Amino acid sequence: MDHSKLAKEILTLVGGEQNVTALVHCTTRLRFKLKNREKANKAMLKKLPNVIQVMEMAGQFQIVIGPDVNEVYREIMMATNLDDVKEEEAQDEDKESFFNRAIDVISSIFTPLLGAMAGVGILKGLLILAVDFGWIVKEEGTYQILHAAADSLFYFMPILLAITSARKFRTDPYISVVIAGALLYPDLIEIYNEGLDITFLGLPIFLTNYSTSVIPIIIAVYVMSKIQPIINKWFHSSIRTFFTPLFLIATMVPLTLLVFGPFGTIVSKWLGIGYSFLYEGSPFIAGAIVGFFWQILVIFGLHWGLVPIAVNNLSQFGLDTFAAMLTPAIFAQAGSTLGVWLKTRNKQVKAISGPATFAGVLGITEPAIYGITLRFKKPFIIGCIGGAVGGAIVGVSGAAANSVAVPGLTTLPVYFGQGFPLFIIAIIIAVCIAAIGTFLFGYRDEEEDDEIVPSSKAEHPAIEDSIIYSPLAGAVIPLEQVEDEVFSSGAIGGGVAIIxxxxxxxxxxxxxxxxxxxxxxxxxxxxxAGIEILIHIGMNTVQLGGKDFDVQINKGDKITKGQLLATFDIMGIVHAGCSITTPIVITNSMEYLDVISIEAENVEVGERLITIVK
Incomplete structure (x- = not known):
C-alpha cells in the first residue's frame, strides 16, 4: 500500500484540508470532523483501493482503512496543518445532537491512546503468565522494570488524558499536563496516604488517589478551554504569554482539587456502582446482551462511548468484566469470516476473507465486518449470536481483565485469573457457532450458469437501458492507458476514456x-436502470478549483440523454498544466457480468460508448 498516495487521495475527496476541522484515528478508522459534509465525495472514497468502508456516524465522517490506518493518518498530518485548525472553524458543531457530540468527545480523547493501550495490555498479560508459571519473580529487577513499563499508562492516565483532552478542546496542552501533574504530585499523595487534612485558603480539600482517574482531568481541561479565551482578553499581548498560564495554573489546580476532582470521583464511583448493579443482577443476561450488540455498536462507531466504563471499572475495582464479556463477540465475527473462507469457491471472496479472519482474531474486526460478514448479512447475524452465547458464558465465569487492553489473541493473558479456563472455552464456542453456522446456513456463492456465458462479448444483444452513450466528442483510449492509476487499475470500475x-x-x-x-x-x-456513472473531466483538474468549468445542472436534477451538463475550457485546462483525458467509469461494475467499451478510435456525442452486460 502506498500510504502517501492514499493519504493525498483521501484528503482531496473529503474536500481538502480547508474542509477538515479535526482528525483522529483508532485501530482501523480515520475519523474526520468536516465543516461541510456535502463537499466529501463518499462514492469516490469507497472506490479507493484499501478503503474498506465509509460512513457518517456520531458526528464524524469515518473512513475504514484497516491495520494501516496509523501510517495513512501520519501521512495526512505531515502534509497538512490540521493541528493548527481553530475551533471557530467548526461551522456545524452546534447543530449536532448532544449524543453525537458526547461520542465524538469520548472517541477523540481515548483513540489516540489505543496503540499504547494495546502494547501495555499485551506486556502486562505476558508478565502475569510469567509470574504464574514461575518464569520470573516479582522481587526481581527485571519484573519491576517491565511492570513499571506495563503499568505506567494506567498509573499516569490523567497526564495522558490531559494531552488528548487539550487537543480535543483546543486548549494549551502544557498547562493541562501541569494540572494533571499536580493531581499526582508525590507530596499530595503522601498526605492522602497518611490520612492528613489539608486546606486551601481555609477551604478543606478532600484528597483521593487520582493516579488512575479519568473523569476529573477531562472536566478540568474542558473548563480551562472555556476560561482561557476569556483570560487572554484581560492581558495585553506583550504579557499574555506569561500571565495567562500563571492565572490558569494558579486557579485551575485548586479548582480541580476542590471541585472537579471530588465531583469526578463521585461520578466514577456511581458509574462503577451502576455497572455492578447491572452485572451482578444477572451476569448471564448482561454477557449475552454485550456479546450480541457489541459489533453492532462497532459498525456505527458508538462502541467508544462505552470505553470509559472499562477504564472506570479498572480504576474502581482493579478488574474489568465488561471487556471480558465483549471479547467473544470479536472472535465470533472472525469465526463467521472463517466460515465464509471455508465455504466459498469465489477467488475474490476467499482473498478477502482469509486476511480478514486473521485480523479479526487479533481484535481488528472491521475488515471482516465490512468486507465479508455485513456484506453477506447472514454471517454477521450468526456472528452476533455466537458472541451472545460466548458473552453469556463469560458473564457466568466471572472472568475479568487485569489491565486496559484491546481484546484479541495477543491480549488473552490479560484475562488470566478467576474464570479464565471458562473464558477460553466461551471464545472457542463463539468461534465454532459462528464458523459452523455460517458454513452450513449463512453463506453460499452466487450461482452462475457457465452455459449461458457466450464465447464472444459481441453476442450479447444490446438492450436500450444497458447502453451508455458518449457524453463527449473526441478520441477514445482504453481506461488502462489513463495516466492515473486509480482509473487505469480498474479499482473504481470498468469503462473507457475520451480525449x-x-x-x-x-x-x-x-x-x-x-x-x-x-x-x-x-x-x-x-x-x-441503476447504472452508476462517474465522469471525471481531465486529470488533476481538482487543483483548478472550478476555474475553466461552467456547470449547467445541480445535484439531484433529473436529466435526459443528450442534455448539456457542463462546458469547459480545453485550452485553459491544458495551459494550467492538466491533462484533458476524461474517464467515463461504471462505478458499480461488479453488479454486472461485463462492461464492454467500443473499439473505435473516435466517437461523436450520442454514439454508443459502453454496453452493460447484465
Missing amino acids: PTEGKLFSPVNGVVTSIFPSNHAFGITSD
Whole structure:
C-alpha cells in the first residue's frame, strides 16, 4: 500500500484540508470532523483501493482503512496543518445532537491512546503468565522494570488524558499536563496516604488517589478551554504569554482539587456502582446482551462511548468484566469470516476473507465486518449470536481483565485469573457457532450458469437501458492507458476514456445527477436502470478549483440523454498544466457480468460508448 498516495487521495475527496476541522484515528478508522459534509465525495472514497468502508456516524465522517490506518493518518498530518485548525472553524458543531457530540468527545480523547493501550495490555498479560508459571519473580529487577513499563499508562492516565483532552478542546496542552501533574504530585499523595487534612485558603480539600482517574482531568481541561479565551482578553499581548498560564495554573489546580476532582470521583464511583448493579443482577443476561450488540455498536462507531466504563471499572475495582464479556463477540465475527473462507469457491471472496479472519482474531474486526460478514448479512447475524452465547458464558465465569487492553489473541493473558479456563472455552464456542453456522446456513456463492456465458462479448444483444452513450466528442483510449492509476487499475470500475475535442459535456443516459464535485470537474450520474456513472473531466483538474468549468445542472436534477451538463475550457485546462483525458467509469461494475467499451478510435456525442452486460 502506498500510504502517501492514499493519504493525498483521501484528503482531496473529503474536500481538502480547508474542509477538515479535526482528525483522529483508532485501530482501523480515520475519523474526520468536516465543516461541510456535502463537499466529501463518499462514492469516490469507497472506490479507493484499501478503503474498506465509509460512513457518517456520531458526528464524524469515518473512513475504514484497516491495520494501516496509523501510517495513512501520519501521512495526512505531515502534509497538512490540521493541528493548527481553530475551533471557530467548526461551522456545524452546534447543530449536532448532544449524543453525537458526547461520542465524538469520548472517541477523540481515548483513540489516540489505543496503540499504547494495546502494547501495555499485551506486556502486562505476558508478565502475569510469567509470574504464574514461575518464569520470573516479582522481587526481581527485571519484573519491576517491565511492570513499571506495563503499568505506567494506567498509573499516569490523567497526564495522558490531559494531552488528548487539550487537543480535543483546543486548549494549551502544557498547562493541562501541569494540572494533571499536580493531581499526582508525590507530596499530595503522601498526605492522602497518611490520612492528613489539608486546606486551601481555609477551604478543606478532600484528597483521593487520582493516579488512575479519568473523569476529573477531562472536566478540568474542558473548563480551562472555556476560561482561557476569556483570560487572554484581560492581558495585553506583550504579557499574555506569561500571565495567562500563571492565572490558569494558579486557579485551575485548586479548582480541580476542590471541585472537579471530588465531583469526578463521585461520578466514577456511581458509574462503577451502576455497572455492578447491572452485572451482578444477572451476569448471564448482561454477557449475552454485550456479546450480541457489541459489533453492532462497532459498525456505527458508538462502541467508544462505552470505553470509559472499562477504564472506570479498572480504576474502581482493579478488574474489568465488561471487556471480558465483549471479547467473544470479536472472535465470533472472525469465526463467521472463517466460515465464509471455508465455504466459498469465489477467488475474490476467499482473498478477502482469509486476511480478514486473521485480523479479526487479533481484535481488528472491521475488515471482516465490512468486507465479508455485513456484506453477506447472514454471517454477521450468526456472528452476533455466537458472541451472545460466548458473552453469556463469560458473564457466568466471572472472568475479568487485569489491565486496559484491546481484546484479541495477543491480549488473552490479560484475562488470566478467576474464570479464565471458562473464558477460553466461551471464545472457542463463539468461534465454532459462528464458523459452523455460517458454513452450513449463512453463506453460499452466487450461482452462475457457465452455459449461458457466450464465447464472444459481441453476442450479447444490446438492450436500450444497458447502453451508455458518449457524453463527449473526441478520441477514445482504453481506461488502462489513463495516466492515473486509480482509473487505469480498474479499482473504481470498468469503462473507457475520451480525449475531448470540444468543451461540452452531455448526459450519456436518462437518469439523475447524484453528485457534483465541488470543483465542478467530476459528476456522478445514476441512470434510470441503476447504472452508476462517474465522469471525471481531465486529470488533476481538482487543483483548478472550478476555474475553466461552467456547470449547467445541480445535484439531484433529473436529466435526459443528450442534455448539456457542463462546458469547459480545453485550452485553459491544458495551459494550467492538466491533462484533458476524461474517464467515463461504471462505478458499480461488479453488479454486472461485463462492461464492454467500443473499439473505435473516435466517437461523436450520442454514439454508443459502453454496453452493460447484465
